[in-house]
Amino acid sequence: MLKFKLYYDKDEEEDWLRTMSLNGWAFKKFFLGFYTFQQCEPGEYSYQIDLLDNWKGDKEEYASFMEEAGIEVIGQWWRWVYLQKKAVDGPFEMYTDVESKIAQYSKIEKFFKVFLAVEIIIFFIELVGTITTGSYIIGIFTVVLAVISFSILKLVLKCKRKIQQFKREEI
Known part of the structure; x- marks a missing residue:
């Protein structure tokens, strides 16, 4: 399938x-x-x-x-x-201790921060293009880039929350 x-x-x-x-x-x-x-x-x-x-x-x-x-x-x-x-x-969990979970989510957070920065730069370039040309097609791409940027931002924030949660568990 x-x-x-x-x-x-x-x-x-x-x-x-x-x-x-x-x-x-x-x-x-x-x-x-x-x-x-x-x-x-x-x-x-x-x-x-x-x-x-x-x-x-x-x-x-x-x-x-x-x-x-x-x-x-x-x-x-x-x-x-x-x-x-x-x-x-038996159970399958790659990262079982708090430190390794924090390290894994920190790695994921950094990974997505790079993409977020790139998406935001491209979004602003598209936004300027939309404003200067008034093109609906470029405007549609701008909206798509905004949605993608927002989705990636959500992931970065989720990773931050998970890391904070794991740090509280560690104490």
Whole structure:
């Protein structure tokens, strides 16, 4: 089965993949918003999504390390890695202690801050273009960029809240 969805939020994406597994669909492949699934026993797999420090790292070493832990690397899209583990093998949580959770969400926050800065710059360029030309088409692109920027800002703020929550737990 092939499904199309766009996610900016890794937690929501993991929840959706978990729900698909509970409904008997194992995640097999991802490319540009297209998710490929194949039938499985309901709840057979658990999923996690990891953000690598950089996308040029030793992918084979990472996959080998995960395999030793009973985790299968389903795929990678840029720096995001999709991981799968058999549910019968126990709970699947990549980051279990507070410090590693803070580090992971800090990494995600920084990742999206870069995109937010780029989107805001492009938004203002488009806005100036819309104002100077009065073009409706450029105006539509400006609105789309504003929506994308707002969505990314929401993610950055969500990461900040999660980090603050983890820091409170740490105390």
